[in-house]
Amino acid sequence: MSWVTDRFRPGTAVRTFPHDPPHHTRLPRYARGKRGVVVEPEGPAELADVSAQGRGDAPVEQIYAVRFEARDLWGEGDHHVVLDLWESYLAEVPDDER
Amino acid sequence: MSGDHSDGAVARRVRRLETLLEEKGLLTGGELDETIDAFLSGASPASGARVVARAWTDPAYKARLLADGTAAVRELGFMEGAYQRLRVVENTETTHNVIVCTLCSCYPLRLLGPSPSWYKSEAYRSRVVREPRAVLAEFGLRLPDDTDITVWDSSAETRYMVLPRRPEGTETLTEEELAGLVTRYALIGTAAVQAVTTPAPSRSVPRPGRAAPPASPSPAPARSTD
Amino acid sequence: MARINDVGGTEGFGAIDTTDDAEPFHADWEARVVGLYNALRAQGIFNTNEFRDAIESMPPVEYLSASYYERWFTAICALLERKGVLEPGELGD
Numbered sequence: 001m002s003w004v005t006d007r008f009r010p011g012t013a014v015r016t017f018p019h020d021p022p023h024h025t026r027l028p029r030y031a032r033g034k035r036g037v038v039v040e041p042e043g044p045a046e047l048a049d050v051s052a053q054g055r056g057d058a059p060v061e062q063i064y065a066v067r068f069e070a071r072d073l074w075g076e077g078d079h080h081v082v083l084d085l086w087e088s089y090l091a092e093v094p095d096d097e098r
Numbered sequence: 099m100s101g102d103h104s105d106g107a108v109a110r111r112v113r114r115l116e117t118l119l120e121e122k123g124l125l126t127g128g129e130l131d132e133t134i135d136a137f138l139s140g141a142s143p144a145s146g147a148r149v150v151a152r153a154w155t156d157p158a159y160k161a162r163l164l165a166d167g168t169a170a171v172r173e174l175g176f177m178e179g180a181y182q183r184l185r186v187v188e189n190t191e192t193t194h195n196v197i198v199c200t201l202c203s204c205y206p207l208r209l210l211g212p213s214p215s216w217y218k219s220e221a222y223r224s225r226v227v228r229e230p231r232a233v234l235a236e237f238g239l240r241l242p243d244d245t246d247i248t249v250w251d252s253s254a255e256t257r258y259m260v261l262p263r264r265p266e267g268t269e270t271l272t273e274e275e276l277a278g279l280v281t282r283y284a285l286i287g288t289a290a291v292q293a294v295t296t297p298a299p300s301r302s303v304p305r306p307g308r309a310a311p312p313a314s315p316s317p318a319p320a321r322s323t324d
Numbered sequence: 325m326a327r328i329n330d331v332g333g334t335e336g337f338g339a340i341d342t343t344d345d346a347e348p349f350h351a352d353w354e355a356r357v358v359g360l361y362n363a364l365r366a367q368g369i370f371n372t373n374e375f376r377d378a379i380e381s382m383p384p385v386e387y388l389s390a391s392y393y394e395r396w397f398t399a400i401c402a403l404l405e406r407k408g409v410l411e412p413g414e415l416g417d
Contacts, residue, residue: 020325024377026253029326030201030227030333038243043183045255052373065185074333077228079247084254106370108394115415116356122409124367130359131364137358138348173383200332202376203392212348218392221337228333237342251332283344 006062006087007031012038013093014066017087024052027089031081035072035093038063039082047086142211145176147280149186149209151273154264164188167259171209180208187250188261189287194245196234196287198226199252206257210282217286227251237288239284244316259285265293328384329376350400353395370403378402 008014018033028049042063050058066085070077119125147205149171153160163170167184177184184206187195199205200223201324203214205232226233230247234240241247250258268276283289331337349355364370370378379400382390390398404410 001220018185023114024327024373024380026201028251028253028332028358029330040258042254046373048254048373051371052369052377054374056359063256065256067248074228079250081227081249081250084256085207088255105351105353108397111351111415112356112360112397112417115360115397115404118410118415119364124369124409125360125363128388129363130356133362134355134359137362151388201329202379215392216340216342216344217343218407219337219340220331220342224331224334224337225340233340236340239407288342 007042008041008062008064008087008090008092009037010038010040012056014038014064014090015093016066017089017091021049022048025049025089027085028083029085031083031085032066034068036066036068036083038090039067042084045086047088049086063087064090066090130216137142137244139209142177143280143282143285144277146173146206146210146285149174149259149279150174150261150280153186154276155262155273160261163261169309177208179224182206182208184209184257184259185250185256186259186261187248189263191263192244192246194234194241194247194287195258196226196230196247197250197252197258197260198223201253202225204252204257206259208257209259210285212307213286214282234288237283239289254312260287262287262291265291267293311312327378327380328382328387342346347395357364357393361396364400364404369407369409374403375399378406 013037016027016031016034016036018030020032034079035097042065044060044062046058048058053059056093063084063086068081068083069083070079116125118128120127122209122299132312147284149163152174153163159170162173163232167186168180168182170186189195198217199204203218205212205217222233226251231241234247252258262280264276266278268279271279279291279293281289281291283301284291349358361375365372365375379387379395381402382395382398386398388396401410401415405412
């Protein structure tokens with residue numbers, strides 16, 4: 001297996017990318033551009049977005065369980081949603097934006 | 099489900115594709131039957147129920163199950179050879195977990211077998227991430243207002259299973275009797291486990307010849323998209 | 325563009341039919357489709373992500389009017405054409 005990324009520790013505040021890509025992806029639209037917190041790494045896998053194009057050069061990335069508050073996703077609600085997201089779907093939220 | 103007419107049409111197209119692939123040397127006779135048998139054998143809600151009953155009666159096993167679900171179910175002979183990770187999430191007095199796959203139909207079928215139709219429906223997939231309390235109420239599960247609900251949307255390579263709460267009044271039951279109380283709804287998180295089993299409403303469906311339920315409890319490496 | 329499969333939070337799909345249909349398949353052809361999927365994937369003709377992509381690429385009206393395993397069959401046929409295993413139109417209607 002090629003080099004695996006592993007940037008985010010549990011508890012890291014992250015924001016999902018807002019992209020609306022013109023191909024298969026596993027970042028649902030309801031969770032794009034949203035703030036969440038990393039729960040834990042889940043282990044690496046080929047990036048589905050690239051693998052779905054039948055390419056042999058899909059990068060292997062860490063996948064993280066990321067926990068979202070319902071009000072950050074929907075503007076209301078008191079539940080949580082956890083998604084399993086590839087590292088390139090995520091960026092760390094700078095300290096001054098927390 | 100489509101009507102009988104279009105069902106017959108798609109059945110003929112499937113048969114024609116099988117014949118074409120056999121002619122091209124991509125399928126051999128009997129190969130499909132083998133993969134279907136592998137898909138159906140071993141994995142069933144009874145497997146998940148056994149895992150839960152063990153966790154309820156063996157605190158050390160429960161700790162291992164919550165720490166590393168894949169390894170813990172393999173101790174019992176389940177999910178051998180699976181490449182996916184299993185994460186077991188525990189319901190408590192104050193927290194409730196429910197599983198979904200909003201993008202397709204990911205489900206721990208290597209452990210639980212094929213999922214219920216409603217799990218794959220747009221109605222369930224669209225709503226449970228948005229209004230889980232209302233959805234659970236539709237299943238007859240009414241949670242206290244202060245219960246913290248977490249919805250696990252299986253969007254990558256981890257499959258989730260709920261460890262439901264052990265019902266009160268079951269202290270004298272054996273592990274096997276406890277397993278008999280656990281439904282697949284409880285393993286998904288759309289039901290609580292009741293101390294006395296009540297038969298779920300069942301739809302009468304034709305049983306296809308090659309789709310018989312597994313006769314053997316031994317897990318086999320089933321390949322699927324789960 | 326978000327695809328039709330990406331339904332989390334979409335309004336209007338209505339009440340959930342919570343019936344417990346314990347039988348995995350409602351017709352024999354559904355089991356055959358699963359068998360085809362498993363056999364072709366095992367041969368490396370396509371991978372799981374390509375298969376999901378093919379399902380999601382169905383026109384929305386077709387996706388919503390197709391049953392679960394009709395989607396699978398549509399995706400398998402589309403991938404077999406894309407990979408050159410089937411000629412366009414070879415399967416017929």
